[in-house]
Amino acid sequence: MQLLLIHSDYIEYETKKRTPVAEEIESSMKRGCMEDALTAFIAVESYDEADPDDAVKNAATEIRKTAGQVKAGRVMLYPYAHLSSELSKPAVAVDVLKKLEETLSSDYEVKRAPFGWYKAFKISCKGHPLSELSRTLRTGKDVGSEGNKKDVVKEGVEDVGKGAEVVSEALKSEEKAVSHWHILTPDGELLPAEAFDFSEHTDLKRFVDYEISKSRAVDRIPPHVELMKRLEIADYEPGSDSGNMRFYPKGTLMKRLLEEYVIDTVSKRGAVEVETPVMYDMNHPTLKKYLDRFPARQYSIESDKRSFFLRFAACFGQFLMNRDMTISHRNLPLKMVEMTRYSFRREQHGELVGLRRLRAFTMPDMHTLCGAMDSAITEFKNQYVMCMDVLADIGLDRDYEVAIRFTRDFYTDNQEFITELVKTVDKPVLIELWDSRFFYFVIKFEFNYIDTMNKASALSTVQIDVENAERYGIEYTNKNGDQIRPTILHCSPSGAIERCIYALLEKAHLTSEAGGVPTLPTWLAPTQIRLIPIADRHIKYAEGIARAMPGVRVDIDNRDETVGKRIRAAGREWIPYVVVIGDKEVENGVLSITIRAESVKVEETAPKLHERITSETAGMPYRQINLPMMLSQRAIFFG
């Protein structure tokens, strides 16, 4: 049996039309209503046929328990076929419902909506944490042993009429404002999307298709999934919830480098780093309002008698911190950043693929408090440019399509500013124009990576928030001593770190499809130099070379394998510099180096090679190798 229990201010229904399985009812049952009732939507299932009385008993227990918790004295039993795809025979269902009504009526005021009728109904859910509960009840122990289950015919259709309405905040926010789609060119020409000539902008075309027509023709596993495993970067973790990944040492190193890079970058531009909790009180007045809009998207945690949700960004913690701060106009723009490890979003199952979209992910989240809109716009521009630089440094220079989304009012006031943004990236961008504001921001942009499967994933983004300063009570003091609400910018300079890795892998795959050599940026390569000593007697010399390479990740393949095989292994790991060391090198002090990116072999001294790599990775973070230097000592994480 499936139960959906709603603690409601009121529930009312009216029968509209009978279905073939309708029970005969008296006119008094044709309509009904009940105030302050626990409404139990019920689907009796084929499993219950084995022991209907037990099903009644279990359901009664469950309803009593919940009614006790929410202190409800009235119960509405409401047959609802849509809760299950394994419905019982109608006769059994009617029998169970009637017995349930009888059982409960000793303690509660009970009403029962008729079975097998199309009904219009209205319900108002109280909305407190216990007000919505669902339960799956299974009778007996030998569940599933009846052989006739598959033969059950779904004819027990009770349905709701067209007047059905569930009043809830979540649903209200589903309303969509109208979007208008355009392309804005660097010359300042604004065209409806369908009028634009995409022939020289195929990636933009794929992006626009994804956004507007939602074309999703796909027939393959995303290429990065195999790569993330084979390169020992990351993998699924069946012991956790889906979308929560494990990261192997190489992947962890890459993540740390990216994280460090982003934090360094924003710090240089004046951001201060903070740390805030990962979970928040579900019933905190400020947070609740915000949360109510998307109740199904959170992970929730019950602890003692309180409910918490896991953050989906750093907004909560930072805004709560901002509210308690004393801020002067002299402090603006005031930037705070956190590398959220993790942010949590319960994305739908079908969306979770590899590293593209996760339920637990690492995201830099920066918030900037600005004064009036003009200073917010100046800051927005700065951060837009910074995001371009960040993606370029990460290795995704111009590998993205731009979307800028704003309200019509904002556009009217700031047309020139938006054209300037487009000029800055110097390529046409997708414009989404809303007639009215229905999010907390008036403008946002994203840089989107478009993969081989034509899926778009947002990387960098900045938004101008005109709502949350008010909601959270954030203020600064202006020159005249007045308390003023700031305008707030939300910025994730790189987007989710895992997603950057996804984009780098997808890009590398694209390169190899096109006949090139797939690579990672040298500053991110888990091993930057692989030394291959030809015989055991060359290992000592190789160790000396490794010691002479400070600030570079070097390892030594000292395994008892042929040179050919070790060369191949280095290639499969995408190691940018591979050095073979034999008698010749030991004698003349020159190294034989294969440069992966250029597919060439060069002869160079160790200091020269060192200088080559340090200049190639200049300005980017360095961390030491995250595995034993000797390959013979390494365990295998995958494969």
Add this chain to the structure above:
RNA sequence: GCCGCUGUGGCUUAGCUUGGUAAAGCGGCUGAUUCGUAAUCAGCAGAUCAUGGGUUCGAAUCCCAUCAGCGGCUCCA
């Protein structure tokens, strides 16, 4: 969340239609080999065939459920 496909040693896969001792390559271990740029040779170990139930004398194979992955739909602050 819904619909469909898939799940076999650490990895990649054969076997499943038509039920009857689970097969191979890679990887691992042991030994030989000390090697000059994309897979050295030989031997050994390693699998409750995703999990739970059912049908059957007998299930990797047929049926049901669950879990996970993938694809589609839906959704996306």
